[in-house]
Amino acid sequence: MLYSTRRYEAFEREFACEPGAGQVLVQNGYLFLYEDPARAADPATAATRWDAAKANVAMQRAAGLRDVELLDAAQTDARFVHVDASKLIGATFCPSDGFLRPDVIYMEGFRRVEELGGVVRQNEPVTAGVFDSRDLLVGVRTGRGAEVRADLFIDATNAWSPRLSETLHAEVLPISALKRYLYFLQRGPSLTGQQLRDMPMTITPRRAYCRPENEDQLLLGWAHDSPAQDDFDWADQDVIEPPFFHKSGLENYGTALWMELADSMPPLMEFDGLRATTAGFYAVTPDHNPYLGFNPRQPRLLHAVGFSGHGAMMGPFTAAAATAMALAGQTLHSIELDGRTVDLAALRVGRTAKRSEGMVI
Ligand SMILES: Cc1cc2nc3c(=O)[nH]c(=O)nc-3n(C[C@H](O)[C@H](O)[C@H](O)COP(=O)(O)OP(=O)(O)OC[C@H]3O[C@@H](n4cnc5c(N)ncnc54)[C@H](O)[C@@H]3O)c2cc1C
Structure with a gap:
């Protein structure tokens, strides 16, 4: 994560952004x-x-x-x-902990890939594999009818990885889609815009959390027990079930979350109310660590998936590890980063989960 922080701090320079356009890390702590x-x-x-x-x-x-x-x-x-x-x-x-601006990361990333000669194909999912006589993956077909042949395919589909692996005749990794909700709370008179903007990400003893989205809104979240939704479709990630919608009476999860936060942060009690609910899937592995490595059944398929709710902070590290494995053409057990050897055993495909990542919220 220290490596990721350094790379996000250098994002504007490394991605050759216009001055001021590439500050992607807000380090409020x-x-x-x-x-x-x-x-x-x-x-x-x-x-x-x-x-x-x-x-x-x-x-x-x-x-x-x-x-x-x-x-x-x-x-x-x-x-x-x-x-x-x-x-x-x-x-x-x-x-030095902080929060990211994913919209900027995506847009500046796409721009830079194209400037460097890469091709970005959006709204064109992989729908089928192309295999040789030994059932080994040599190409993919897309929803737009294109066939793409290559020496290497990187699976970065996260919650969608199990179904992609099936499509590509690969071993399916144990990744489950778990729904998580986020809420936006409007500032009231108890804090100034500047006080709100300077707030750190704050996590209560019961692990509810909030952080400033801008001068007028806090973003709130709280993990809850939820069943895996492994047969989800594209639209399901945006579905807000009634008990979780901020306008569903007074008993909804968003309001309970607001009250939980206000218990530790009294100024929030005087805030103006919840304005929006949004949702997404965590792609959860048994030990909450991702899988980085080649598929045991498909030697051209490299996975970087299963981020279990902390994939944004792992982005630069994941890119470094996946690049090293892509160049080596094999799963690596360690990599060199900034002069340090980083052991990748905890991220190995096919591992047995002995210990879990405990800091995921
Ligand atoms: C509510 C919520 C809060 C979170 N908070 C944090 C946080 O505070 N810190 C943090 O680090 N992380 C957080 N995360 C997790 C983080 O968002 C993810 O780990 C990260 O986005 C994973 O990025 P990714 O690129 O691996 O996968 P994704 O962003 O999920 O992208 C996968 C992509 O694969 C595409 N795809 C699927 N199937 C196919 C196919 N067949 N062909 C081609 N493309 C396909 C999908 O359309 C999608 O665009 C949060 C997630 C949620 C839901």
Whole structure:
């Protein structure tokens, strides 16, 4: 992730953007809040979470993320005007964490690919494979009737990967589509536009989160138990089921999320209300880590899929790892990045999940 941060910081220069047009990373920081076990309804869980937070900070610092801080309740109170620290034992804060502007990344990325001689084909899905006499993939057919032959195909379809693998006579990787919702909350008089814009991404003890979208709106999210929807179609990703729609009475999930956030951030109680709900699928793997590597059955098919809700932050790292494997023509067990050897065992296709990524929200 340190590598990804550096590359996003350099995006404007590396993608030769017009000055000011390529700032894709907003580094307001991430602030995780932790309940005081002495005041919590479930003291044991609160204590376990605070111990885990301290261990995470130690791990992150050891891995080179030196600016991550552990704060007590008084420090949290003094530094973050939007937070009520009276029920907290403390917080962790990493100022170089941030949020991305995916629309800019996509548009500037497309522009740069074309400038460098690449061809972008939109609204043209792969619908079939072309195989040699041994059933090995040598080409693909598209929804527009084109046939494309190549030495290498990179599967970057994430939640759609299992069905693409079936189409391409490849081993299907265990990836499930889980629905997640985001909400937009309109600012009220309790915070100025500047205060809102400067807010870090703030995560409550129960893992609800919010971050500024602009001076007038916060973006809110909260993971919930949801069944896998593996037979979803193109339109399903935008469907908002009634219990999750912000205009469905007072009992909807968006309103519950707003109240949960206001419990830790009282100024939000005076905000003007939810304005919109949006949704998408997490492409979830058993251990919440992606798959980076060649398909065991199709030697020309390289997967970079299964990002489990943290694929945007992994983008530059994924590109570096996939490029190294594409050039090597085989799955690599480690790569060199900025002078460090990065072990890829946790991302191997066909691994057995022993430990899970615990920081996904
Ligand atoms: C609500 C929500 C919040 C999130 N928050 C964060 C966050 O805070 N931080 C973070 O890092 N990540 C976050 N993510 C996850 C992040 O959005 C994804 O991990 C990331 O977008 C994955 O990018 P991708 O390019 O691998 O896949 P996608 O962006 O899903 O793109 C896959 C593409 O493949 C295309 N496709 C499918 N089938 C075919 C086919 N047969 N032929 C050709 N093309 C095909 C699809 O049309 C799609 O465009 C969030 C996701 C959601 C839903």
